Amino acid sequence: MDVTNSEFSDHSQGELLDNQDQMDLRRGPWTVEEDLALINYIANHGEGRWNSLARCAGLRRTGKSCRLRWLNYLRPDVRRGNITLEEQLLILELHSRWGNRWSKIAQQLPGRTDNEIKNYWRTRVQKHAKQLQCDVNSKQFKDAMKYLWMPRLLERIRASSMNQNNDHSGATAHVNNNNNNNHNMNVYSSSIGVQNNYHSAFTTPDNSSTTATSSDSLSAQDYYNTFHAHDNNNNNNDVVLQSAQTGHMGYQEFLTTPSTYFADQDLMEIDNQHQKTTTTTAATATMLIAQVTCGWVVRTHQRIYGMLRTTCGFISSSSNTSPTLMVFN
DNA sequence: AACCAAGGCAACCGCGATAGA
DNA sequence: TTCTATCGCGGTTGCCTTGGT
Numbered sequence A: 001m002d003v004t005n006s007e008f009s010d011h012s013q014g015e016l017l018d019n020q021d022q023m024d025l026r027r028g029p030w031t032v033e034e035d036l037a038l039i040n041y042i043a044n045h046g047e048g049r050w051n052s053l054a055r056c057a058g059l060r061r062t063g064k065s066c067r068l069r070w071l072n073y074l075r076p077d078v079r080r081g082n083i084t085l086e087e088q089l090l091i092l093e094l095h096s097r098w099g100n101r102w103s104k105i106a107q108q109l110p111g112r113t114d115n116e117i118k119n120y121w122r123t124r125v126q127k128h129a130k131q132l133q134c135d136v137n138s139k140q141f142k143d144a145m146k147y148l149w150m151p152r153l154l155e156r157i158r159a160s161s162m163n164q165n166n167d168h169s170g171a172t173a174h175v176n177n178n179n180n181n182n183h184n185m186n187v188y189s190s191s192i193g194v195q196n197n198y199h200s201a202f203t204t205p206d207n208s209s210t211t212a213t214s215s216d217s218l219s220a221q222d223y224y225n226t227f228h229a230h231d232n233n234n235n236n237n238d239v240v241l242q243s244a245q246t247g248h249m250g251y252q253e254f255l256t257t258p259s260t261y262f263a264d265q266d267l268m269e270i271d272n273q274h275q276k277t278t279t280t281t282a283a284t285a286t287m288l289i290a291q292v293t294c295g296w297v298v299r300t301h302q303r304i305y306g307m308l309r310t311t312c313g314f315i316s317s318s319s320n321t322s323p324t325l326m327v328f329n
Numbered sequence B: 001a002a003c004c005a006a007g008g009c010a011a012c013c014g015c016g017a018t019a020g021a
Numbered sequence C: 001t002t003c004t005a006t007c008g009c010g011g012t013t014g015c016c017t018t019g020g021t
Helices: A019-024 A032-045 A050-056 A063-074 A085-098 A102-107 A114-132 A139-167 A170-180 A187-202 A205-210 A220-232 A236-246 A251-255 A264-272 A282-293 A298-311
Strands: none
Touching (some): A032 A050, A032 A063, A050 A063, A085 A102, A085 A139, A102 A114, A114 A139
8 A cells, every 4th residue: 555645735734744744744654663663752851842853753654644643553551442331431421521532531430542432433433323324412312321321331331240250259359469569548539539549440451351241241032022112102211210120231220320320419428528619420430430340349249239229219228328438449 | 266345554645733934 | 923843632543354255
């Protein structure tokens, strides 16, 4: 493939290059040699000033191209591999909050790039919307995400966590090791404080067990169940209940799935104790659980559920737990 | 084995924001 | 204040892979 771009121009940004430079510029996939040149140069001189960096490194690429390659692929902390269930959950939740703010969303998933998340959204999430024959921004689709997809992800995360605990006792020890590096870690660090803690969570070697697979897709029956209910009754709560009763989740499990029952004021109350910033929605609970089950606190996340139940007025055997349990040692 | 369609993803493009001369 | 260079973001494109026929 001839990747030389004789037509390249980016004059709109004032990134002017002389004609000879433009003739020589390469486009398309990067070669190993180019990657090495970029890595070596940045290792010795640091990043920034991308146009001059490209020239000094002897790369026949635009500064933009170099920056993109570095940020999205070569950076040492880029996290490769499939999007995990926890990450999926976070993406769904954060997108519902922030929309297509890919960069902002990516900041909450250390090692993931905005490009990767954007691609995930466009290929996986929009596929579901297409299956539903509805717009990805429609209420119909958002309901499907909130009441089916996200609870399903939670269930799978929980199941995966259980398996890890049951299958190998080392899982707990590992989590504890992580926690040792994060004394007094606070689950309610929420979107602002998540990043540091998240990183250690993602280093859990067993997280591949929660990697996304094709089975993440909602089945046609799921859609039917949800929207058949929707057709019969426009009351959202009824839709939820019917979905729970007819879907894969058991009713009791459904009741204890945070995104289905959390009231805004409940979480606002909790969230206010830890940050005075954003309005917290029911879906925040989903994110918190995702964080919890990410690995740092697999052993204790059942207690979190208990606390959350208590917070929402669900009296259970775990109701003697209190919000203080949200701080881990 | 060959062809085709769909999916996944890396890379590119355009534009607005920002910094600094 | 204006102009230019650069950065960063979101949208889009197009190539490669995979799965189905």
